[in-house]
Amino acid sequence: MRLGINLGYWGAGMDGDNLAVAQEADRLGYDVCWAAEAYGSDAPTVLAWVGAQTENIDLGSAIMQIPARQPTMTAMTAATLDSLSGGRFRLGLGVSGPQVSEGWYGVKFDKPLSRTREYVEIVRKAMARERLTHEGEHWTLPLPGGPGKPIKLTVHPQREHIPLYIAAIGPKNLEQTGEIADGALLIFPSAEHLEETAIRHIRAGREKAGATMDGFDVCPTVPLALGDDVNGLADMFRPYTALYVGGMGSRKQNFYNQLAQRMGYEKEAAEIQEKYLSGDKAGAAAAVPHRLIDQTTLLGSVERIADRMQAYAAAGVTTLTLAPAGFTLDERLAALRAGTEALERAGLVD
Numbered sequence: 001m002r003l004g005i006n007l008g009y010w011g012a013g014m015d016g017d018n019l020a021v022a023q024e025a026d027r028l029g030y031d032v033c034w035a036a037e038a039y040g041s042d043a044p045t046v047l048a049w050v051g052a053q054t055e056n057i058d059l060g061s062a063i064m065q066i067p068a069r070q071p072t073m074t075a076m077t078a079a080t081l082d083s084l085s086g087g088r089f090r091l092g093l094g095v096s097g098p099q100v101s102e103g104w105y106g107v108k109f110d111k112p113l114s115r116t117r118e119y120v121e122i123v124r125k126a127m128a129r130e131r132l133t134h135e136g137e138h139w140t141l142p143l144p145g146g147p148g149k150p151i152k153l154t155v156h157p158q159r160e161h162i163p164l165y166i167a168a169i170g171p172k173n174l175e176q177t178g179e180i181a182d183g184a185l186l187i188f189p190s191a192e193h194l195e196e197t198a199i200r201h202i203r204a205g206r207e208k209a210g211a212t213m214d215g216f217d218v219c220p221t222v223p224l225a226l227g228d229d230v231n232g233l234a235d236m237f238r239p240y241t242a243l244y245v246g247g248m249g250s251r252k253q254n255f256y257n258q259l260a261q262r263m264g265y266e267k268e269a270a271e272i273q274e275k276y277l278s279g280d281k282a283g284a285a286a287a288v289p290h291r292l293i294d295q296t297t298l299l300g301s302v303e304r305i306a307d308r309m310q311a312y313a314a315a316g317v318t319t320l321t322l323a324p325a326g327f328t329l330d331e332r333l334a335a336l337r338a339g340t341e342a343l344e345r346a347g348l349v350d
Contacts, residue, residue: 001313001348003339004032004321006062006221010041017329022050024333026057028340032090034062034321039104044077051085059085062185063094063167067107071119071139075126079157087158092185094167097249113176120164120180127162129153165219169255171201178205183217188256190295191311193263199316219319224298224305226338234293236325238285241293245269246276246284265292302338306345313348
C-alpha cells in the first residue's frame with residue numbers, strides 16, 4: 001500500500017505550512033500530494049506551486065470540479081501540469097454538490113452520472129491528442145452550423161496516459177468509476193465497511209468494462225492525528241464530521257449523510273443533520289458517535305495507526321491518503337513521519 005497526502009483547501013488557515021508539509025512528504029517518499037477546491041482556492045494553481053518546489057511526489061487534483069470547467073479546458077490544464085512537472089500529474093474529477101454547482105457555477109446539478117461519463121470521454125480524447133469530435137447529451141463538438149472544426153491539443157503531455165480518478169460516494173457513481181476511471185477518490189472510509197460501501201460497486205464496474213481490480217487505485221483520504229489520548233484526538237474531528245454528515249448538501253440530498261447511514265448510523269446521521277441545519281453546529285458535533293470518527297480516521301500511537309493501516313490494506317486500499325492534523329507545523333510534520341513509520345511497522349512497504 002502506498003501513502004499520499006491531502007493538503008485540502010488553500011485558505012483554510014495553515015497555508016504557510018502546506019508547502020513545508022508537501023516538501024517533507026516528498027522527502028519521505030510519499031507517492032502523491034492532492035489538493036482540493038470548492039469555492040475558494042483552485043486545485044491546479046496550488047499543484048503548480050507545489051510541483052515547482054518538489055522533485056518526485058506526484059501531484060493530484062482532488063478534485064477539479066466538473067461544473068467549473070469545459071472538459072477541453074480540463075484536458076489543457078492536465079496536459080500542461082503533466083508536462084511542467086515531468087510526468088507527475090494525476091487528474092481527479094468530481095461533480096461537486098448541488099449547492100456549489102448551482103449556487104457558485106450556475107450549472108444545473110442534473111444527470112451527474114451521464115455528465116461525468118461524457119466529460120471523461122471528452123477529456124480522454126483531448127489528452128490523447130485526437131482531433132476532437134463529440135456528439136452527446138451534454139456537449140457537442142464542434143458546434144453544428146458554425147465555423148468550428150475538429151482540432152487537437154497542441155501541448156504534448158509527458159505521458160501517453162495521465163491517470164484519471166473520480167471522487168465517488170454513491171453505489172451507482174462508484175460502479176461507473178470502476179468502469180471508466182483509473183482510480184477512485186473516497187472520503188470517510190471505514191475499513192470495516194469498505195467492501196459493502198465501495199469496493200463491491202467498483203468491482204462491478206470493472207467487470208462491466210471487462211477488467212479486474214488489478215491496477216485500479218482505491219484511494220481514500222483519512223485524517224491522521226498522533227497522540228496518546230484517542231478520545232481527545234477524535235474530538236478534534238467532530239466539527240469536520242458534523243459539517244459533512246450534517247451540512248454538505250441539502251436535507252434531501254447529502255451524499256455523506258447517506259454514506260453514514262449505509263455504515264449503520266441511520267439514527268445518528270439524522271440527528272446530526274437535524275441539529276446542523278437548524279443552526280446548532282455544536283450540538284451536531286456532539287452528536288457524532290466516537291466510533292464513527294475512530295473508524296474513519298487514524299488516531300493514536302504509531303502502533304495503533306499501523307494496525308488500522310493493515311485493516312485498510314486488507315480491505316482493498318491501494319493508496320492511503322493522509323491528512324496530517326496538528327495545531328503547529330511541527331505537529332503536522334510529526335504526524336507525517338508517523339505515517340511512514342506506521343506503514344513500515346505494518347509491513348506494507350513495497
